[in-house]
Amino acid sequence: MKKKFKIRHLVQLLFFGLITLVVINHQLVETGDGISFVGDDSLHGICPFGGVVTLYQLFTTGTFVQKIHESAVILMGLVFITSIIAGPVFCSWVCPLGSFQEFLGKIGKKIFKKRYNQFVPKKLDKIMKYFRYFVLIWVLYVTAKSGYLVFKDYDPYYALFNFWTGEVVISAFVVLGFTILLSLLVERPWCKYACPYGALLGITNRFSIFKLRRNKKTCISCHACDLTCPMNIEIMNKEVIHDSSCIRCLECSSDNICPVEDTVTIKIGGYKNEA
Amino acid sequence: MKLNQNILALLLIVVILGGYLLINNMNLFTDEKTPTRYEDGTYDPSSIRGSFTFSEISEFFHIPIDTLSEAFGLSNYPDMENTKSGDLSGIYDGLLGDAEIGNGSVQFFVAAYLGLPIELNEDTYLFKSAVDILLNEGTPTEEQKAYMARFTMDNVLMVFDEETLTTIEENHELEEESTLIIKGNTTFSEIMTWGITEEEIISIVGEMPNQILSVRDYCESHDLTFSTIKKSLEALLSE
Ligand code: SF4
Ligand code: SF4
Secondary structure (H helix, E strand, O other): OOOOOOHHHHHHHHHHHHHHHHHHHHHHHHHOOOOOOOOOOOOHHHOHHHHHHHHHHHHHHOOOOOHHHHHHHHHHHHHHHHHHHHOOHHHHHHOHHHHHHHHHHHHHHHHHHHHOOOOOOHHHHHHHOOHHHHHHHHHHHHHHHHOOOHHHHHOHHHHHHHOOOOOOOHHHHHHHHHHHHHHOOOOOHHHHHOOHHHHHHHOHHHHOOOEEEEOOOOOOOOOHHHHHOOOOOOOOOOOEOOOOOOOOOOOOOOOOOOOOOOOEEEEOOOOOOOO | OEOOHHHHHHHHHHHHHHHHHHHHHOOOOOOOOOOOEOOOOOEOHHHOOOOOEHHHHHHHHOOOHHHHHHHOOOOOOOOHHHOEHHHHHHHOOOOOOOOEOOHHHHHHHHHHHHOOOOOOOOOEOEEHHHHHHHHHHOOOOHHHHHHHHHOEEOOOOOOOOHHHHHHHHHHHHHHHHHOOOOOOOOEHHHHHHOOOOHHHHHHHHOOOOOOOOEHHHHHHHOOOOHHHHHHHHHHHHOO
């Protein structure tokens, strides 16, 4: 590894801290002790399920009377702006649930060493990765049909940030519990197999302005990128990584694991020495 | 062109965090300060909350602030702009007998002034000064006129000297402490912790909603008017 200290981790920490603060403030405001410059909303706009449902409501009802929803749409709009520019960077740099799983993964790596994140057979992994699209459709369908925010009952993000409030139902705790346990075996299990927001943002891997590219001319086929990818993507046999499960963590890049300079980067257009 | 990690970090902080803070400071995150709109875009007077100041009400509903001051007997009240609609009950506390002039009266006044519909609550009174304005400048419906004929009371003449203002301030503080307010994100489970029972909730909305839902989300998804449900629940809370 080239650098021990990673700017991405700092950004993750910043957002994790901020969101924790906002959630705590949300509680404090209710008891009258809130800090005014920090928001006190429950941040559905950047919550995996909340974002999707917000989007759904935007399409179906069109207008937003309630400010609380407007703010969620705006937050989601901001996330989409970053995704259109650089792909699903939200997942790897911002999402607190993603950061939480990644942190647990560090413990998993200590326990299982090289076997960590390699337990699921490749074929099965490929099939299971489609599951999050089913979740996405399910969330949209259930919301459309019942008009009910049922998702809260299964949302690990909501459970994680509200576990002390007594508002979280058991099913959400079960999903969170599974996510925690599986995180010790598999890197970001929730992101990889279940997250509807991740599924949606993942699509931007295809059309983001900056794309993740490998320079096949300078690549020395060392497999370092493949081995490090938390989403088990095979980078070494691709020139542009369009895989919808890529979270643009840039772990595979020449800034991090790739030993050859300018060989895996996120950029506009191809490499100069490629023709 | 390559996107370097530091630039990416900066981009995320500027766009998401910067955007968030900007919106937050523009007050978009608080669901407190804007009345809801009817489908045609006009504001709904029944969504005026006690936390709205008279200058906000004047702005949203295009009613001159002097008209509002006069209607509520506050022409010589200092700092009318920043006085909140909910402060009225504190100002007239103990002076009106069983009647109450408060946020409900403001909602009614605005609705009748603009000729908009509003649910009529038998405990909402108006001063004679307000009724005079409504009859001369407003566009009340026939039903609202009939209501006004029954629920008008003579103005209470007040001198707002220092002593009166201190008493008002004290009343106001006491009231703030004792009222539990249902906000956009208040959930059913929260109001249950404030002492409202399942049966009471059922009697208001017709069924027992999922407790983790916010009252507003529930109302929206069930075509109920949030402000009406909120009012009924708050009435129970203040009992
Ligand atoms: S995939 Fe979902 S949970 Fe994972 S980082 Fe992205 S939004 Fe967060
Ligand atoms: S391909 Fe690279 S950027 Fe994408 S998830 Fe894997 S390591 Fe991260």
